[in-house]
Amino acid sequence: MSPTSTQVINVNGAWCWFQDERALVDPEAGLLVVGSIASGGGTYGARRVGDLDLTVVDLIRGGARAVALHPGFEADDHDVPALWRRPDGRWLAVYARHKTDDLTHWRVSEPGDPTRWGEERTYDWSEHTGGRGVTYSNLHEVDGRLYCFARAVNDDPCALVSDDHGDTWTYAGRLFGRPKIGYVNGYARYADGADGLHVLVTDHHPRDFDNSIYHGRISAGRLHDSRGSTLDAELFAEPAPSQAELTTVLAAGIEIGGARLGHAWTTDIREADGVVAAVMSARADHDEKTAGRVDGRDVAVPDLRLVYGRLGADGQWTLTQLAQAGPGLLPHEQDYSGLAAIDPYDIDTVYVSSPIDPRDGTRHAHHEIYRGHTADEGRGWDWTAITEDSAVDNLRPIVAPGDPTTTHLLWFRGEMRSSQDYDCEIVLRSSPR
Secondary structure, three states, rough: OOEEEEEEEOOOOOOOOOOOOOOEEOOOEEEEEEEOOOOOOOOOHHHHOOOOEEEEEOOOOOOOEEEEEOOOOOOOHHHHOOOEEOOOOEEEEEEOOOOOOOEEEEEEEOOOOEEEEEOOEEOOOOOOOHOOEEEEEEEEEEEEEEEEEEEEEHOOEEEEEOOOOOOOOOEEEEEEOOOOOOOEOOOOOOEEOOOOOEEEEOOOOOOOOOOOEEEEEEOOOOEEEEEEEEEEOOOOOOOOOHHHHHEEOOOOOOEEEEEEEEEEEEEEEEEEOEEEEEEEEEEEEEOOOOOOOOOOOOOOOOEEEEEEEOOOOOEEEEEEEEEEEOOOOOEOOOOOOOOOOEOOOEEEEEEEEEEEEOOOOEEEEEEEEEEEEEOOOOOOOEEEEEEOOOOOEEEEEOOOOOOOOEEEEEEEEEEOOOHHHEEEEEEEEEEEE
């Protein structure tokens, strides 16, 4: 692959943003692996609908190969796998459907070869969920144990735990718990840190609730707030604590960038060089009477914003407007945006998908990808266009971790009609740092 190149690596695929890592690099083998779901509305859709794919990219010799980890799994972008590289050189992939059953699935690769996989195995949550379904997979090692965080019991953030690098799993418990409002409870993003696992989480779905966003950290078997204070409840003990006991990062109704923000949603969180940053989306100056539902129909919220948050050494969060995100991406999902990704090795650098150019406010026909860099901890941003004059939308960027020498930027482009129906291809752009 040339020093800075862009290539299509899968002609049919997309992903949601509540699973991680969705993409990983093995720098020694020169391989990048990214998970996605094929849609019946995309290329070769009739024969690929619902395929849960891993695209394996040879970063040294070039070329990409799509491996169907589970053909015909489910046509839903919520189902993409979380990936983890085991100490023995094998890859682990864990995945679940979108609340249509109670199973978490996993497979383990042959040593060093993410194109060859062992048998699929499953964990049945139904004893704990009462048959109400499970969604999402997030793989993180905490205090020497591997956890798979999912949305499960009472639609709260929950976890499975493994002491054998993902060969077997047992139920750990609920991370948070509270009465459910609307569709589900908190939407959580997770990030590895030097002193534990960061958690960034909402109250509920922004469609159903005027969300605030909270931050905490898991370490030494306990939950801590942003200042390091320990919550009274033991980790995974019942009754599970409310996420509102953590530090409030973005409070509903806060004014940022001249707008009152609400109905917030978690987008990304990373720690690099001991500093934590987060990106969140929110509705700006939203009038419940005129947007969201009009004449009994869903409509897109007209003005979404992306907010950058940075955690200081004093445990205080500083928030600034990152970019305008445009109107909601889908009429029936008015809070969907093109999203943003923080560089896992440089939290001063973000990649944003928006139809509004952050350099001058120009509105474009489609979502473009922009690289933003701050030299003053988020107060100001310098922007570079990664895509321009596109004929289709460029959505949901990912910066794949694993190789600190090269930025491997992924996104998908095309037409997205819903989380289950889209015509999108996956693109990779690699460049030296």
